[in-house]
Amino acid sequence: MSEGRASFGFRDVDAREKAGLVRGVFDRVAGRYDLMNDLMSAGVHRVWKDMTAARLNPQPGEVIVDCAGGTGDIARRLARLARGARARRGGAHARILVVDFNAEMIAAGRARDGGSYSKAAWPEIFWSVGDAQRLPLRDRSADAYVIGFGIRNVTEIPRALAEARRVLKPGGRFLCLEFSRPASGVLRAAYDAYSFKVIPRVGELVLRDRDSYQYLVESIRRFPDQPAFARMLDEAGFGRTGWTNFSGGVVALHHGWAL
Ligand SMILES: C[S@@+](CC[C@H](N)C(=O)[O-])C[C@H]1O[C@@H](n2cnc3c(N)ncnc32)[C@H](O)[C@@H]1O
Numbered sequence: 663m664s665e666g667r668a669s670f671g672f673r674d675v676d677a678r679e680k681a682g683l684v685r686g687v688f689d690r691v692a693g694r695y696d697l698m699n700d701l702m703s704a705g706v707h708r709v710w711k712d713m714t715a716a717r718l719n720p721q722p723g724e725v726i727v728d729c730a731g732g733t734g735d736i737a738r739r740l741a742r743l744a745r746g747a748r749a750r751r752g753g754a755h756a757r758i759l760v761v762d763f764n765a766e767m768i769a770a771g772r773a774r775d776g777g778s779y780s781k782a783a784w785p786e787i788f789w790s791v792g793d794a795q796r797l798p799l800r801d802r803s804a805d806a807y808v809i810g811f812g813i814r815n816v817t818e819i820p821r822a823l824a825e826a827r828r829v830l831k832p833g834g835r836f837l838c839l840e841f842s843r844p845a846s847g848v849l850r851a852a853y854d855a856y857s858f859k860v861i862p863r864v865g866e867l868v869l870r871d872r873d874s875y876q877y878l879v880e881s882i883r884r885f886p887d888q889p890a891f892a893r894m895l896d897e898a899g900f901g902r903t904g905w906t907n908f909s910g911g912v913v914a915l916h917h918g919w920a921l
Pocket residue numbers: 684685688729730731732733734735736761762763764767792793794795809810811812815816817
């Protein structure tokens with residue numbers, strides 16, 4: 663990508679335009695985002711998120727960043743696990759900070775389940791409108807950082823990774839759940855056909871918005887594959903990096919440590 667340019671799906675745009683374009687996509691889909699995830703993945707996104715939360719293994723008293731946390735799907739899982747650990751071992755509530763630059767997504771998350779994301783119901787979860795590239799957190803203040811299906815939307819991925827590295831305490835854990843490259847050619851062909859033919863059509867039928875879902879599938883294709891993204895983590899200064907494929911590599915969970 664040349665200087666000053668960024669990818670927006672298959673298009674190259676002025677880097678200064680990308681955030682506004684991405685924000686527009688999530689403004690349009692926010693109200694039905696959770697439903698669309700279930701429809702597009704036949705509910706499997708729930709399993710990927712369950713596995714991510716279990717891998718992060720939140721503990722009482724920890725500060726955890728759910729970056730690009732959207733409607734709080736991952737944060738809610740983390741809060742449940744932290745609550746379970748606290749019931750067994752005692753200690754302070756974990757603090758899970760959902761940071762997302764789209765206020766509509768956060769509002770949809772807070773309104774979910776009849777608005778039960780109130781402070782009383784979820785004392786662990788804090789919501790903040792903010793950018794992955796400029797996190798509203800002090801240096802070395804978080805025990806763990808997770809970003810789920812968010813990093814490919816960020817204009818300057820190395821900047822977001824540097825921010826994650828900055829806010830993590832030494833020994834802090836980093837997790838990134840993202841669509842990736844299926845390992846087998848047969849699965850890749852089937853997944854390509856499904857993504858490009860079915861997903862934009864479902865977007866059109868459910869939301870009357872084909873373009874947003876066309877962007878989502880194109881952005882998945884442009885995202886680096888597993889080894890290339892692991893190299894970006896190394897370059898950002900994370901240690902012991904690697905990944906675990908889910909569903910044959912349709913999705914990968916990258917991990918690393920702030921050492
Ligand atoms: C596909 S959604 C994922 C939401 C949630 N993590 C999940 O797994 O359901 C991507 C989210 O990334 C957010 N996002 C995109 N770029 C961002 C940025 N630079 N900083 C913060 N959030 C961003 C969008 O607003 C959107 O809510």
